[in-house]
Every structure is written in structure tokens, then in C-alpha cells.
Amino acid sequence: MAGHGTQSTPATALLTRLGIRYSVHPYDADGHDGGYGQAASDALGVPPERLFKTLVAEVDDKLTVAVVPVAGSLDLKALAAAAGGKKAKMADPAAAERATGYVTGGISPLGQRRRLPVVVDASAAAFATVFCSAGRRGLQIELAPADLIRAAGAAVAPIARP
Numbered sequence: 001m002a003g004h005g006t007q008s009t010p011a012t013a014l015l016t017r018l019g020i021r022y023s024v025h026p027y028d029a030d031g032h033d034g035g036y037g038q039a040a041s042d043a044l045g046v047p048p049e050r051l052f053k054t055l056v057a058e059v060d061d062k063l064t065v066a067v068v069p070v071a072g073s074l075d076l077k078a079l080a081a082a083a084g085g086k087k088a089k090m091a092d093p094a095a096a097e098r099a100t101g102y103v104t105g106g107i108s109p110l111g112q113r114r115r116l117p118v119v120v121d122a123s124a125a126a127f128a129t130v131f132c133s134a135g136r137r138g139l140q141i142e143l144a145p146a147d148l149i150r151a152a153g154a155a156v157a158p159i160a161r162p
Contacts, residue, residue: 009135010101010111015143018151022143025131029105029138036105037070040140044131047071051131051140052124054107056096056116059085063099065118067109067132067148072121072160082119082157108135109152118154120145125156 007024015022027043029036037053044051048071055066055074064083066074080088093104101113109118109132124130124145132148134141149156 007134007139009108009139010113011108011133011135011141012111014111015141015147015151020143020147020151022141022147024134025140025142027138027140036137040131040133041070044140046131046140049123050127050129052121054109054133056091056100056107057088058091059083059088059117063091063095063114063116064088065100065107065109065112065116065152066159067118067120067124067152067154068160069121069123072123072162075159075161078157078159079119082155082159083117102133102135103137106133106135106137106139108133108141109148109154110141111135115153118152119159120149120152120154120156121160122156122158123160124148 041048041051051070076088099114131140
């Protein structure tokens with residue numbers, strides 16, 4: 001387990017509290033061109049199918065977190081269906097930051113200020129471990145997909161498009 005000192009975030013604190021094994025991977029997040037996930041994938045040498053980005057959407061006006069591979073994009077219709085709603089749209093970044101307590105580009109599906117519904121793309125199950133934001137730009141957590149799902153209290157559904 002990791003998550004001590006400067007690499008401790010609400011996400012790593014939650015995993016530690018739950019006794020979930022994880023590792024933390026710092027990287028240089030400066031100089032990206034707006035693609036935080038691709039920058040992390042490139043910097044860490046992790047295939048973009050295995051590194052997951054955290055997106056905040058509104059499903060029927062209720063904030064909902066989608067966790068999808070960097071290699072793909074979020075299918076809003078699929079997210080709405082998975083969350084039991086009719087319509088989904090991307091959330092305002094400021095609203096996402098207020099609700100999660102994290103900054104855009106560093107939003108983690110774990111340890112959020114306000115517990116939001118989370119849906120993880122079904123493709124995560126194809127890997128022994130996956131990467132997601134540790135709650136800070138330049139910091140990723142690696143853990144088993146089942147542990148990510150358990151810690152986030154997430155549903156699993158095919159919500160990503162290639």
C-alpha cells in the first residue's frame with residue numbers, strides 16, 4: 001500500500017481506510033494540451049485503454065460520475081440508461097469541482113466531497129489492474145478493477161465508445 005506524505009489525497013485515504021491494496025504513480029502533468037488522461041497515459045507508459053478518466057455528467061439534473069478509458073469517450077445515452085435516467089449531459093466544470101472537492105484534470109472517482117453515483121465502464125474488467133486519478137493532477141492510483149468498483153460503490157455498465 002502507498003499513500004503517505006505528499007501523495008496522500010482523500011482518494012488514497014479512503015483506500016487505506018478500506019484496506020484496499022493500491023500503488024500511486026506520480027508524473028509530470030505540466031505542458032499538456034487539454035488532454036489530462038492522454039498526458040498521464042503518455043507520461044506513465046500505460047495503454048490508454050487501461051487508464052481511466054473520471055468525468056462528471058448530469059443525469060436528469062443529478063450529478064453522476066462516469067469512469068471511462070482514456071482511449072474512448074463517454075456515451076451519454078448509455079450513462080443515462082446505466083444510472084436509471086432518461087437524459088445525460090456533461091456537467092459544468094465548476095459544479096463538478098464543487099461537488100467532488102477536486103480540480104478538473106484531477107477528479108478522482110474516490111474520496112469525493114459529496115458522494116455521487118458512480119458508473120465504471122465494463123471494459124475495466126479486462127485488466128488485472130487499472131489506473132485512475134488519485135485526486136490531483138500528476139498523480140494516478142493503480143488498483144484492481146473490483147477494488148475500484150467496491151471503493152466507489154460503483155455500478156458497472158458499457159458506457160464508453162471507442
